[in-house]
Amino acid sequence: MSAPFDAIVIGAGHNGLICALELARGGRRVLVVESAAHAGGAAITRNFAPGFKVSACAHLLHALPQSVLEDYTLEQHGLKFAARAMPTHALSASGEVLRIGAQDIAGNGATTTDSAQFQDFRQRMTRYAGVFHSVMGMTPPRLSLTRWSERFDLLRLGLRIRLLGKKQMRELLRIGGMNAYDLLDDNFTGDLLKGALAFDATLGAEYGPRSPGTVLTWLYRLAGEHGSGTLGLAQPAGGMGAFSDALAAACKKAGVEIRLSAPVQRILVANDHASGVRLVSGEEIAASTVISSADLRTTFFKLLGTEHLDTGFVRRVDHFRARGLVAKLHLALRAQPVFKGVDEAALRGRLLISPSMDYLELAFNPSKYREVPTDPAMEITLPSLNDSTLAPPGQHVLSALLQFVPYDLGPDPVAARADLLENTLATLERHAPGIRQLVMATELLTPSDLEREFGLAGGHWHQGALSFDQFFVNRPIPQGQQYQSPLPGLFMCGAACHPGGSVMGYAGRNAARAVLAQGV
Numbered sequence: 479m480s481a482p483f484d485a486i487v488i489g490a491g492h493n494g495l496i497c498a499l500e501l502a503r504g505g506r507r508v509l510v511v512e513s514a515a516h517a518g519g520a521a522i523t524r525n526f527a528p529g530f531k532v533s534a535c536a537h538l539l540h541a542l543p544q545s546v547l548e549d550y551t552l553e554q555h556g557l558k559f560a561a562r563a564m565p566t567h568a569l570s571a572s573g574e575v576l577r578i579g580a581q582d583i584a585g586n587g588a589t590t591t592d593s594a595q596f597q598d599f600r601q602r603m604t605r606y607a608g609v610f611h612s613v614m615g616m617t618p619p620r621l622s623l624t625r626w627s628e629r630f631d632l633l634r635l636g637l638r639i640r641l642l643g644k645k646q647m648r649e650l651l652r653i654g655g656m657n658a659y660d661l662l663d664d665n666f667t668g669d670l671l672k673g674a675l676a677f678d679a680t681l682g683a684e685y686g687p688r689s690p691g692t693v694l695t696w697l698y699r700l701a702g703e704h705g706s707g708t709l710g711l712a713q714p715a716g717g718m719g720a721f722s723d724a725l726a727a728a729c730k731k732a733g734v735e736i737r738l739s740a741p742v743q744r745i746l747v748a749n750d751h752a753s754g755v756r757l758v759s760g761e762e763i764a765a766s767t768v769i770s771s772a773d774l775r776t777t778f779f780k781l782l783g784t785e786h787l788d789t790g791f792v793r794r795v796d797h798f799r800a801r802g803l804v805a806k807l808h809l810a811l812r813a814q815p816v817f818k819g820v821d822e823a824a825l826r827g828r829l830l831i832s833p834s835m836d837y838l839e840l841a842f843n844p845s846k847y848r849e850v851p852t853d854p855a856m857e858i859t860l861p862s863l864n865d866s867t868l869a870p871p872g873q874h875v876l877s878a879l880l881q882f883v884p885y886d887l888g889p890d891p892v893a894a895r896a897d898l899l900e901n902t903l904a905t906l907e908r909h910a911p912g913i914r915q916l917v918m919a920t921e922l923l924t925p926s927d928l929e930r931e932f933g934l935a936g937g938h939w940h941q942g943a944l945s946f947d948q949f950f951v952n953r954p955i956p957q958g959q960q961y962q963s964p965l966p967g968l969f970m971c972g973a974a975c976h977p978g979g980s981v982m983g984y985a986g987r988n989a990a991r992a993v994l995a996q997g998v
């Protein structure tokens with residue numbers, strides 16, 4: 479056994495790094511072991527074609543709490559932003575464009591009645607999202623409520639809901655279980671607006687806009703955005719890898735040791751307690767606390783082994799839903815594309831192709847039958863417009879999230895991939911005529927590619943679906959609450975845990991606090 483550490487964190491994704499940093503600040507000697515050759519997990523930058531770089535998975539910071547930026551002094555550790563407070567525009571193939579702001583909507587795609595309604599609606603949703611945001615930074619209490627601190631946490635949450643006032647509290651309870659389709663249809667008339675808002679309500683979920691629970695998933699996304707303060711929607715200079723590099727630098731400064739290209743083969747157990755890790759190289763490293771930021775199946779089935787778990791727990795992990803539905807497309811473009819009706823400022827922001835809720839529902843339907851969408855819904859960015867280091871001079875990178883691409887591509891996955899690429903390029907061509915001729919290279923990452931390349935079991939971008947049954951006190955699973963596993967000394971700190979995915983860092987931070995609270 480080599481160097482003694484108080485804690486070993488498996489995985490140098492942003493949650494693993496934040497967990498390690500918090501533990502080091504708490505005076506613990508911490509080692510992070512990462513299988514990849516670089517830190518960042520799903521928050522990295524890489525070359526996808528000669529001279530072209532892109533944020534390989536996460537491409538926009540939309541939920542990064544201001545507190546993470548400030549507490550870990552990331553800007554002092556090299557993080558710069560190529561763009562902050564980026565705008566969102568919804569596009570239609572006919573050239574109508576709608577700018578969707580935090581307070582208002584504008585553009586030729588905005589109807590007068592919707593413009594009048596929007597501010598009030600958005601303010602209401604923001605207030606509700608504020609309630610959800612207040613739970614993101616806390617360890618969800620156990621429902622047995624044996625500790626006073628947990629009782630106070632629940633009381634505080636109840637009080638936050640009560641402080642909304644009777645009318646708003648009733649409205650939140652009314653809409654909380656609704657689907658986004660009905661809620662948006664009750665409030666707005668314009669298809670472009672409804673399609674774009676429904677896009678956010680369903681992004682990354684195994685849901686179409688008519689699926690129950692999509693108001694909850696939307697509120698949750700808004701809750702993440704609630705904490706981002708003035709940063710808003712942001713693009714790190716150098717891509718998402720620059721964010722992870724700044725975190726890694728902060729870790730090292732705090733005394734954390736990070737070992738890259740060091741995949742863990744096994745979590746070691748001695749006397750029914752985690753006792754360290756064995757790397758694939760055969761090296762064993764001892765520590766009485768092991769915290770895994772890998773997804774649930776990797777942590778418990780691959781690294782720990784079911785022999786250390788009871789059958790009820792194993793069944794729950796097996797049933798944890800983590801089927802990915804988001805794919806990523808990267809295009810290397812020989813010149814700047816022209817999108818119909820989109821000016822330069824809009825092109826530097828976030829563009830959505832989801833022109834109506836029916837379009838979105840139709841894009842969702844094939845995924846139920848392991849088929850790819852004919853007309854994909856997507857979120858597009860052109861990061862090289864804000865950051866010239868990502869592409870050769872005059873050339874550009876297009877980075878897009880494609881919704882509703884199933885993990886299992888059916889009986890002929892090769893043909894399905896080709897169809898998906900063709901359908902996506904055809905959709906882009908309708909909105910940006912001539913873009914096909916600009917394409918020099920493509921990279922398409924489907925959920926099964928994400929599993930293979932980023933170790934995300936099931937290919938789910940958030941290590942597991944966020945839905946009512948896998949949310950708050952039930953995340954990841956009822957027997958795995960509070961970042962603890964059934965094995966003493968083994969904890970979890972990745973996006974599979976409360977409050978879930980996106981580059982926000984709460985899971986890593988909460989987990990470290992839960993570990994420290996145990997006096998480890």
Ligand SMILES: Cc1cc2nc3c(=O)[nH]c(=O)nc-3n(C[C@H](O)[C@H](O)[C@H](O)COP(=O)(O)OP(=O)(O)OC[C@H]3O[C@@H](n4cnc5c(N)ncnc54)[C@H](O)[C@@H]3O)c2cc1C
Nearest residue numbers: 489491492493513519520535536537538742973979980981
């Ligand atoms: C395609 C895609 C697009 C996305 N877009 C956005 C976006 O625009 N904005 C946003 O906020 N979020 C986005 N996300 C979500 C976000 O990237 C993730 O939720 C977040 O990065 C998860 O961070 P994490 O640290 O919890 O886990 P991960 O980043 O998954 O890190 C886990 C780490 O554990 C390592 N690991 C696993 N097994 C082992 C082992 N045996 N030994 C050693 N190390 C191991 C992995 O290599 C990895 O580095 C996107 C995700 C994907 C996949």
